[in-house]
Amino acid sequence: MNLETQLRKAEITDKDVIWDILQQAIERRRKDGSTQWQQGYPNINTVESDIEKGFGFVMTVGGEIAVYTALILNDEPAYSTIEGAWLSNGEFVVVHRVAVDEKFAGQGMTKKLFDHIEDFTKSHGIQSIKVDTNFDNVAMLKILESKGYTYCGEVYLAGGIRKAFEKIII
Template sequence: MNSEEITLRKAEIDDKNVIWGIIQQSIERRRQDGSTQWQDGYPNEETVESDIAKGFGYVLTINGEIAVFAALILNDEPAYSSIEGKWLSDGEFVVVHRVAVDEKFAGKGMVKKLFDHIEGFTRSHGIQSIKVDTNYDNIAMLKILESKGYSYCGEVFLAGGVRKAFEKIII
C-alpha cells in the first residue's frame, strides 16, 4: 500500500473519456442507491469538457491511473451567495463539485484522500476555506464530510434541488 504514488493534478483533454466513464459509473451507482442526485442528465459529457477547458477539472491519480475526478472552482458558486443558514467565513474559498470515483477504487477511502489533497491545494494557494454541497441522500459523502471535519452550514438551492452545504476553514 505504501508504494502507491497518489497525486492531484489538473485534468487534461486527453483524460476526458476516462473521466466521463467514471462519472457514468457514479451516475449509475447513485441510481442504484435510489438517489435523485445526478439522475436528470447532469453532469454530462459537455460538463466534463467544460470543466477541463475552464481549468476546474482535477484528477486524483494512483500510480498514474485516474481514480477520482473532482471540479475545484475558486470563489465562484452563485448558488452559495444565498444560503438558508450561514457560512463559517466570507473569505476566498474553493468549491468542490462533481466528485466521482472509479469503481475499481471504490470503498478504499479515495474520496478522503482527495479531500486531503484538496486541503493541501487550498492551503498552498493561501485560500481560507473549502465549501461543498451534497444531496440529503448521499450518505457516503455526508459521512466523509463529517469525518474530515466539515461543518454543516445550512441549505443551498442548486441544480434544481435543495442541497446540504458544508464548509471547512483551512487557514
C-alpha cells in the same frame, strides 16, 4: 496496497476516462436510490467545460486516474444565498462532481482526495473549502463529517436543495 496518490489538473486527453468514471458514479447513485445526478447532469459537456475552464482535476493512483472532481475558486452563484450561514466570507474553493472509479471504490479515495484539496487550498493561501451534497448521499455526508466539515445550511443547486458544508483551512 499503499500506492502514491497525486492531484493534477485534468487534460482534454483525460475526457473519456473522466466521463466513464462519472457514468459509473451516476449509476451508483441511481442504484442507491438517490435522485442526485439523475437528470442528465453532469454530462460530457460538463466535463469538457470543466477542463477548458481549468476546473477539472483528477487524482491518480500509481499514475492511473482514480477520482475526478471540479475545483472552482470563489465562484458558485448558488452559494450566495444560503438558508443558514457560512463560517467565513473570505476566498474559498468549491468542490463539485466528486466521482470515484469503481476499481478504486471502498479504498478511502474520497478521503485522500479531500486531503489533497486541503493541501491545494493551503498552498494557494485560500481561507476555506465549501461543498454541497444531496440529502441522500450518505457516503459523502459521512466523509464530510469525518474530515471535519461543518454543516452550514441549505443551498438550492442543480434543481434541488443541497446540504452545504464548509471547512476553514487557514
